Amino acid sequence: MFDGSGLNPEQLAAATHPGGPLLVLAGAGTGKTTTLCARVEWLLGEGVAPERILLLTFTRRAAREMLQRAAGRAPAAKRIVGGTFHAVAHRAVRAHAASLGLDPGFTLLDAGDAADVLDLLRSEHGHDGSRRRFPRKHTLADIYSRTVNAQRPLGEILDKRFPWCAEWADELSALFRAYGARKKALGALDLDDLLLHWRALCRDEVVGARLSDAFDHVLVDEYQDVNGLQVDIVRALRSRRRDVTVVGDDFQAIYGFRSADARHILDFPRHFPDAHVVTLERNYRSTQPVLDVANAVAAQDTGGFRKVLRAQRAGGERPRLVFCRDASEEAALVCDAVLAAREEGALLREQAVLMRTGHDSDVLELELARRRIPFVKYGGLRYLEAAHVKDFLALLRLADNPRDELSWFRVLQLLDGVGPARARRTVNRLVTGDGPVGAGGQTSWALGDAGPLAELPAAAREPAAGVLTALEAARGEPRAGRRAELLRAALDPLVRAHYPDAEVRLHDLDALTGAAAEAADLTTFVSELLLDPPASTQDFAGEPLLDDDWLVLSTVHSAKGLEWQAVHLLAVYDGNFPACMSAGSREEIAEERRLLYVGLTRARRSLHVYVPTRYHHRPAGRDDAHGYGRPSRFLTDEVQALFDVVRTGVDAVPPFGEVSASRRRIEVSVDELFA
DNA sequence: CTATTAGATGTTTTT
DNA sequence: CATCTAATAG
Numbered sequence: 001m002f003d004g005s006g007l008n009p010e011q012l013a014a015a016t017h018p019g020g021p022l023l024v025l026a027g028a029g030t031g032k033t034t035t036l037c038a039r040v041e042w043l044l045g046e047g048v049a050p051e052r053i054l055l056l057t058f059t060r061r062a063a064r065e066m067l068q069r070a071a072g073r074a075p076a077a078k079r080i081v082g083g084t085f086h087a088v089a090h091r092a093v094r095a096h097a098a099s100l101g102l103d104p105g106f107t108l109l110d111a112g113d114a115a116d117v118l119d120l121l122r123s124e125h126g127h128d129g130s131r132r133r134f135p136r137k138h139t140l141a142d143i144y145s146r147t148v149n150a151q152r153p154l155g156e157i158l159d160k161r162f163p164w165c166a167e168w169a170d171e172l173s174a175l176f177r178a179y180g181a182r183k184k185a186l187g188a189l190d191l192d193d194l195l196l197h198w199r200a201l202c203r204d205e206v207v208g209a210r211l212s213d214a215f216d217h218v219l220v221d222e223y224q225d226v227n228g229l230q231v232d233i234v235r236a237l238r239s240r241r242r243d244v245t246v247v248g249d250d251f252q253a254i255y256g257f258r259s260a261d262a263r264h265i266l267d268f269p270r271h272f273p274d275a276h277v278v279t280l281e282r283n284y285r286s287t288q289p290v291l292d293v294a295n296a297v298a299a300q301d302t303g304g305f306r307k308v309l310r311a312q313r314a315g316g317e318r319p320r321l322v323f324c325r326d327a328s329e330e331a332a333l334v335c336d337a338v339l340a341a342r343e344e345g346a347l348l349r350e351q352a353v354l355m356r357t358g359h360d361s362d363v364l365e366l367e368l369a370r371r372r373i374p375f376v377k378y379g380g381l382r383y384l385e386a387a388h389v390k391d392f393l394a395l396l397r398l399a400d401n402p403r404d405e406l407s408w409f410r411v412l413q414l415l416d417g418v419g420p421a422r423a424r425r426t427v428n429r430l431v432t433g434d435g436p437v438g439a440g441g442q443t444s445w446a447l448g449d450a451g452p453l454a455e456l457p458a459a460a461r462e463p464a465a466g467v468l469t470a471l472e473a474a475r476g477e478p479r480a481g482r483r484a485e486l487l488r489a490a491l492d493p494l495v496r497a498h499y500p501d502a503e504v505r506l507h508d509l510d511a512l513t514g515a516a517a518e519a520a521d522l523t524t525f526v527s528e529l530l531l532d533p534p535a536s537t538q539d540f541a542g543e544p545l546l547d548d549d550w551l552v553l554s555t556v557h558s559a560k561g562l563e564w565q566a567v568h569l570l571a572v573y574d575g576n577f578p579a580c581m582s583a584g585s586r587e588e589i590a591e592e593r594r595l596l597y598v599g600l601t602r603a604r605r606s607l608h609v610y611v612p613t614r615y616h617h618r619p620a621g622r623d624d625a626h627g628y629g630r631p632s633r634f635l636t637d638e639v640q641a642l643f644d645v646v647r648t649g650v651d652a653v654p655p656f657g658e659v660s661a662s663r664r665r666i667e668v669s670v671d672e673l674f675a
Numbered sequence: 676c677t678a679t680t681a682g683a684t685g686t687t688t689t690t
Numbered sequence: 691c692a693t694c695t696a697a698t699a700g
Contacts (some may be wrong), residue, residue, distance in 0.1 A: 059690080086690050111689075136693080138686095192690055257688060357687050387692095417700095419678045457678095531690070557688045579687055595688080 002045035003073075004291060006030075007038055014278040015039045017245070021238075021272035023223075023265070024247040027307045028294070028601035029285025029563065032247055036221060036459050037070045039245060043217055044074045052233040054215040054237075055082035058222040060532040062561055063087075066221070081215070085230050086191055087531045089198035092211065095190070096201055103399040107188040107407070108527040112385055114190040117143040117406055121178050127171065135165050135172075142257075144176050148192045149227040149259035187403045191531075195229045202236035212240045222560070223248035223268070227259040235271060244272065251298050251307065252598050253556060254507070256591045283309040285563050287316020287605050289642070294600045297640045301590055309601075319607035321643035326614045327571070329648060331367035334568050337608060338373065338551060341566055348374070350565040352552040354599045356579060360571045374550040378558040384533045388495055388505040393526055395467070395487045399474040400523045405431055411467065414494040415460040426464075455595045463497075466490060480525060481517025537647075556599040567603035572596070572611050573629035593634050609643070611635070 004012045011031055014024045025269035026032035036055075043053060063082045070077035081088070087562045090108070097104040109117065119137035127134040135143065143165065147157045154173055158166045165172070183189065189197065218237055220226070223246035226234070238244045246268055253262035269275045283291055288311040295308055318637040324330050338351055353375075355361055361377065367382065368375050383389060391414060393406035401407075405427050412423040453461045470490030477483045488509050495509070496502045519525035552564065571577075578592030611631045631640075 084690060194690090254688075258690075359686085387691095417678070421677060426688095533690090555688065576687095581687060 002038070002042045004038065004042075007035070008282055009279055010280050010282075011035045011038065014245075014280075015042050017276055017278075020242050021268070021275040022245040023268045023275050023277045024245065024248055024280065025265075025277065025307070026249055026280040027283065027309050028249060028252060028598070029283040029309070030280035031282075031284055032221075032249075032280065033066060033561070035280065036219060036245075036247055037066055037073075038072045039219065040066075040077055040080065041074045044076050048216050050076045051080040051081060052214070052216040053080045054218045055058075055080055056085055056088060056218070056220045056234075057082065058084065058225055058560070059086065060084055062221060084531065085226075085233070086194050087528070089194040089233075090531060092201055093194055093197045094116075094527075096207055099204075099207055100197055100200070102189070102197075103187050103401070105187070105523055107186065107397050107404045108181070108194075108530050109188050109190040109406075110384065110530040110533075111141060111145075111191065112390070113188075113406060114144075116410075117182055117186070117188075118144070118175070118179055118411075121175055121182060122566075125175055125178070127172065127175075129536060134168060137160075138164065138524075140172075143172065144179065145192055146257075146259050147176075148196065149229050151228045153231075173449045185403070186405055187401050188406070195233065199229060199233050199236060200421060202233055202239075208236060209240065212237055216241070217243045217245070218630065219592075220244070220246040221248070221486070222252075224250050224253040224257040224262045224265045225258075225260040226264050227255075227261065228264070229259075231264050231271070238272070240270070249307075251594055252601075253561070254560070254591060254595045254598055256587070279307065279308060281307055282312050282521055284312050285604055286601065287311055287313050289316045289318045290600070290603050290605065290607050293639060293642045294597055295608070296636075297593060297597050297600060297634055300636070301593055303590070306650075312540065312670045313605075316605055318642065318644045319609065320646055321640060322608060322610045322646045322648070323631075324610060324612050324648050326612050327363040328367075330570060330612045331364040333610070333648070334364060334570070334608075335367055335371050335373060337568065338566075339371075341606070346565055348549045348551040351568070352554060352559065352562075352564040352566070352602065353568045353570060354554055354556050354559050354602060355570040356556060356576045356595070358555055360576065364570070368551065375553050376550050377663070378552065378554040383508075384530065385573070386505075386508070388499060389508060389512065391495070392488070392491055392509050393529070395471070396484065396516070396522050396526050398471055399483060399487065402471075403431060411494075412456075412464070414491075414498045415456065415458040415464055416497060417460050421669075422455050422457075426453065429455065442445070453592055459540055463493060465495070480519050480522050481513075483522055484513045484516035556595050559602055560598060563602050563604055565604045566606035566608070567599070568608045568610065569596075569599045570610050570636065572609050572632045573613070574631065574633050575629055577632040596634050610666070 004015060007015060008031075011034065014022065014035050017039070024032070024035060026035065038051065040055070044050060055063065055066065057066065060083065063084065067077055067080060067082050070080070071219060093100065095100070097106065115137040118140040119203070120126065122134065122137060122140065139162070143157065146161060147154050150157060154176070155169055158169055158172070202211050215237070218234065220234060225248070234244065235247075246265065247382070248265045250262040250265050253260060269277065286294075286309075291309045291311050298307075322330075322333060324333055334353060338348065341351060342348060342369070353361060353364065365375070384393070391410060394410040394539060397404050398407045408427045408430055409423050412418055412426055413420070415636075418426075453464050456464055467490050472485050474483045474486045491509065492506065493504055501504050516522060516525050519528075554562075572630055577596050578589050582588045582592050600609075611629075613629055
């Protein structure tokens with residue numbers, strides 16, 4: 001039963017809010033999750049059926065954590081409908097595929113797949129040439145996604161966010177229209193389409209009414225990071241009922257690049273006129289010296305709801321601001337501090353290293369390995385982007401959606417002697433002509449000159465036929481695990497022939513095959529894998545090789561909502577905080593400031609901020625080109641005064657700021673001795 | 676003409 | 691590491 005004894009008055013008011021729209025503005029560390037869980041418990045205690053509660057979160061991780069926590073006290077919470085916007089959208093769209101005119105076996109494209117389709121169109125539209133530089137595929141995907149998520153005309157997005165692409169406005173319009181058509185032809189939806197289709201369902205007179213009536217209560221976490229499309233969905237879901245709770249902190253809005261806008265949370269009272277507003281400012285996470293720094297950074301931003309975090313915990317030490325020479329010294333200092341803390345009893349797991357971008361920890365990772373400090377990295381390079389994993393997923397998708405040309409294109413290019421041109425011609429034969437796909441799955445691909453494989457070099461035909469046979473067999477196999485095994489076996493020779501490090505890669509595929517066996521069907525397996533990709537490289541191999549304790553490395557974005565005893569924030573120099581890419585407009589800079597704020601407020605008692613003053617332009621490169629950085633512009637004198645400042649070794653910054661060293665490479669040779 | 680290779684070059688953040 | 695370019699091999 002509901003027990004509010006652990007809550008403060010504001011939290012209790014939010015948890016037991018009787019009905020109608022509720023906005024909880026919760027500063028960092030003020031017990032947002034506790035409050036949301038308590039509200040769930042309270043609702044269940046009031047007799048609301050768990051399956052009539054919808055809980056939308058930002059990450060799957062957050063959904064799991066919250067449901068687990070609530071289920072600990074109210075077991076029924078397990079049956080709450082919960083997940084990310086995209087995951088819930090996916091379920092709704094699959095369930096109503098027919099009404100949307102979709103094949104229920106539709107393929108789901110992740111961001112990388114979407115970029116690949118766009119790349120295909122890019123060359124089909126003749127933008128390949130080296131005439132004038134046309135946006136690259138990832139840029140295309142960004143522009144498209146941003147436009148759709150913001151629900152604003154392309155021209156406006158180009159002017160505001162991609163001014164250097166504005167000259168291509170007409171070509172881009174044409175390309176993006178073609179993209180929509182191509183997805184239809186492929187039987188594919190991208191991540192944005194999930195939201196678009198869900199919104200369409202919610203707005204439909206008949207289906208929408210049913211979707212809306214299905215839930216007595218809708219709760220949304222991290223509402224500061226929703227975009228216009230998601231707001232539309234929430235509003236449509238609540239068009240017939242008014243019970244909606246949203247929780248968030250406009251100071252922690254860090255997903256503007258996905259068209260999220262903190263204005264939405266501030267507008268909530270306008271969208272839901274009789275909304276009740278509760279503000280949580282008592283911070284239970286951090287000590288006051290940590291919060292002083294965070295508050296000082298937040299105070300630089302003049303917009304939004306002013307919130308001043310107050311620590312409920314006594315005492316605490318001043319955070320450390322460390323000026324060091326470069327990333328190597330930074331790495332050494334972090335390792336020293338982490339090990340020292342461990343000597344004093346802090347588990348590695350209670351400490352984290354946070355950073356702006358995934359590769360800010362490159363040097364540190366080497367140092368950690370050298371010192372045998374186990375770690376897990378979140379964010380940064382992802383498992384699903386590995387080429388062989390994509391190959392396998394492509395094959396899995398083909399079993400359900402033979403129209404998926406993109407997957408054909410990918411798989412065929414694994415064959416020796418097959419590049420883009422032959423792959424494309426073969427795809428055409430397979431999909432349109434009288435190939436096994438067009439003919440409804442008859443085994444008609446003889447190795448002769450007439451079959452769909454005729455375009456392939458002779459040596460590639462047999463392996464190709466093997467793949468087709470396996471696909472055919474897989475299609476007749478109902479069990480997901482068995483299906484995956486068949487396809488895994490078919491891919492084996494191709495992977496061996498194509499990748500020098502095939503053993504490692506095949507090992508990954510075995511892990512995937514094993515995971516597929518747990519799933520009800522492969523389509524769901526692949527889709528859910530894309531919607532909930534393993535957050536760390538370790539996630540998949542199970543809990544790894546390491547001891548039971550490890551240091552956490554994470555991007556600030558992936559660290560949202562989490563907390564540690566000790567936090568080390570890397571590379572807080574201008575150009576990284578804010579990133580030079582994002583220092584264009586006032587709004588972008590404000591978002592970078594909030595990002596720093598999120599990083600700072602992850603720390604419970606021990607906070608270390610590092611400013612390497614010399615950094616390399618090409619960390620991976622072999623040259624020594626570097627520049628001298630200044631501390632982040634957010635570390636103003638007032639902010640720095642709140643730290644204990646540590647300066648190590650050489651920290652002399654040359655008087656003229658950035659100095660680019662030569663790309664000198666010094667050769668050593670004794671060849672002359674043997675001439 | 677087409678596929679493959681080597682070499683140079685540039686990169687945010689994520690559902 | 692992926693992508694683009696230029697050069698080469700088929």
